[in-house]
Amino acid sequence: MKRKLLGVLLALALVTGLAPTVQAKTVPAGQTVGTVLFYVTDKAGERVLVSQVPVSEMVSDLKAGKVDNTLHNYSILDRYVTTVHQEAKGFTIPEFVTYAKEKSAQAALRAMELTFAGQDAIRLWEIDQTGFDDLDTYTCDELYGVARYNYPLLYKYWDYRTQEYADPDGKLTRDQAVSEILKSAEPEVPLLSVLAFSQRYMITDGKYGTGDYNMESLWYTSGLMDSERTPRFMKPMTKEDLTGKASTAADSRYWVATLLLNMKDAPEVTALGAVGVPSAVMTEDGANYYVRFSCPTQGAAIYYNHNLISPSYTPTSRYTGDAVVIPKTNFPGGTVTMTCRAVKDGWTDAGVQTLTLTSSGAEKGWISPYKDVTAGVWSYEAVGYVTQNKIMGGTAKTDFSPNAPMTRAALALALYHMAGSPKVSSGTGFADVPSGASYASAVAWASQNGVVNGTASGGFSPEAGITREQLAAMFYRYAKNVAKTDLTVSRDLSVYTDYADAGSWAKEGLSWAVGAGLVNGTSATELSPKGPATRAQTAAMLQRLGLFVG
Structure with missing residues (x-):
């Protein structure tokens, strides 16, 4: 039975002088890992990026049941005089390899055979490391070919004062106490956690005999598990770790930002190119x-x-x-x-x-002329980008109308301006686009270059609000037919529960736009393809498009 924790949380000040001098783990002053980069070593020895996996997406997939939701408990000894209790949910390394591969923007990589088995190796890179090192490199056999355990009774029979196993009641010898700890062993596996929590403990005299050493699932039950220090690599203790009093806390790596898979039989993958230095x-x-x-x-x-x-x-x-x-x-x-x-x-x-x-000069920041787009709003720089680059204008001299729907005519005009407003030799071909309209040349250009199609009515419907799937499709056609840019990026959108709502004509463009980072989901599980796009949202997407096509 799990009991309410009555012990004293360990403050480092309490152990000053009791523990050997060690360097405490770096605290990142609020930095967490936003995106995990997953690489694979190819036959040429090059590190090819497989995917970029947002931590928020992993958390959402876990909560949605798309990732194993099993709760794992870990007991470890720290370099301090303490025991540590950790709880976590997430991936085994083989599970992560499969998951991360499926998140790739490249269809060829998603179809590639990647494994983590036998002598295949994984390298982990934290945010506070300067590079890969041997401590962070493990073969599958080293991690999963060895019996590993959680030891609930470790907390009862560890005496922080002597840094030795001992029975607080004085009834058992040291070896008998170790035997009791070993009897409590629960099989456990190494995990790359998405949600986790851990804490050090000093078991005081007042704690002995209460039975509250059984802390399994305490943090989960208390609602304290989060992604603040994840992804976190959890490596359970072996029997030898336990009997040898090994400090295994150093193997619990916080903020894993990069993983490199080095398969014994390197996969047949050819890098599409080398990214230039930023x-x-x-x-x-x-x-x-x-x-x-x-x-x-x-x-x-x-x-x-x-x-x-x-x-x-x-x-x-x-x-x-x-x-x-x-x-x-x-x-x-x-x-x-x-x-x-x-x-x-x-x-x-x-x-x-x-x-x-070093500074190259004074910041000539854009000053908004719009009373409805003021400094501090989320879209300020995006509106500044489309305004300064003459891609979009305001709806009035002092109004941008950021929350108003973006119309089909306005998006055609924005993409026309982004292309440099080239000359157009003929009419629009749409009866509902008058030749004298301010957007007529833009619609003609967009139609001639395959950027836009008509609507079900047979016209262009210039004043109709643009939907997210229409916007993505127009972005895709612009990239393909005008910017002549990279079309290989794509994303498997089946992770979104409403992907089926998208029109068949829009799915290719949506897959590309999401893979290119131009269009995001409205939540981690919803894409809202039929949803409207506001002028501010479109400005932000146009800014990303400009960054993507250079």
């Missing part, structure tokens, strides 16, 4: 620095380190095109150090880059 430009005003990243490879995703306290950490935050605002107080010397990397599914890349940035 760069950044920094400007400033009186209070802040403004960093904008770029990459010469079309369609590459850029990640940057958003932890300004520890700028050498692995980059895990995806760059959206907005300036990254950095308070000058974080870098009073005038030089900003950040890490970043540019990646693309199916491609190799240059790895983590460390940029040392």
Whole structure:
């Protein structure tokens, strides 16, 4: 029976002088892992990116039952004088390999045979490591070919004062106490957790005899498990770890940002190319620095380190095109150090880059002329992007109408402007698009270039609101017929419960737009293909399209 925890939570101050001098695990000052990058080593020894898996998506899939929902308990000894209790839900490494492969934007990679078995190896990279190391490299046999356990009685029979196994009642010898711990063994497996919680304990005299050493499932029952320090790699104890008093806490890795699969028989995969090295430009005003990243490879995703306290950490935050605002107080010397990397599914890349940035001049930030788009709103920079690049204008001199529906005519006009407003030689071909309309040339251009089709009525329906699937389809055709950009990215949209609602004509464009990062789900499980797109939402998607096509 599980009992309410009555013991004292261990504060590090309480063990000062009791434990050997150790370096505490780095706290990332609020940084968590937003996206996990999953690579595979090909026959040429190159690391090819298989997929970019958002942690939020893993959490949603877990809660939706698409990931094994089993609760796992872990008991471990720390380098301090304490025991540690951990609880977690998530993937075994073989399960993650399959899951992450299915998340690839490349259909060829989704169809590839990837395994984690026998002598296949996995390498784990935390956000606070400078690179792969041997401690983080495991074969499948090392992880799953060895019997591993959770030991609930470890908490009862570990004496933090002597750092030895002992019976608090004095009835058992040391060896008998160890025997009792071993009898409590529950088989457990190494896990890459999505939801987790852990805590160190010091078992006090007042705790002995209460039976509350049985802490299994306590954090789950208390509703404390979250994704704050995940993905987290959990490695259970072996019998030898237990009898040898091994400190296995170091094997519980927080913030796993990158996994590299190195199969004994490397898969037949040819990288589609090598992503160019990203760069950044920094400007400033009186209070802040403004960093904008770029990459010469079309369609590459850029990640940057958003932890300004520890700028050498692995980059895990995806760059959206907005300036990254950095308070000058974080870098009073005038030089900003950040890490970043540019990646693309199916491609190799240059790895983590460390940029040392100095200001190139004053920040000439866009000042909104619209009273309904003010500084601080989520769409401010996106509206600034489409305004400054003359892609979209306001609905009035001082109004952008960010929450108004985006019309089909307005989107055709925006894409026409993005293409440079080329000359059009003939009419629109649609009876409901007058030749004198402000958008007539745009609709004619879009029709001639296969960017738009008519509606069921036989016309263009210029004033009709654009749906998300129509927008995605027009983006796809623009990329294919006008920008001549990368069309290999795609996404398996079956993860969305409403994918079947999308029209058959729209699914290819939706798959591409989601894979390219231009269109996101309205939630982790819903795509809302028939849903309307507002002007602000469209501005943000146009900004991403501009970043994608370069």
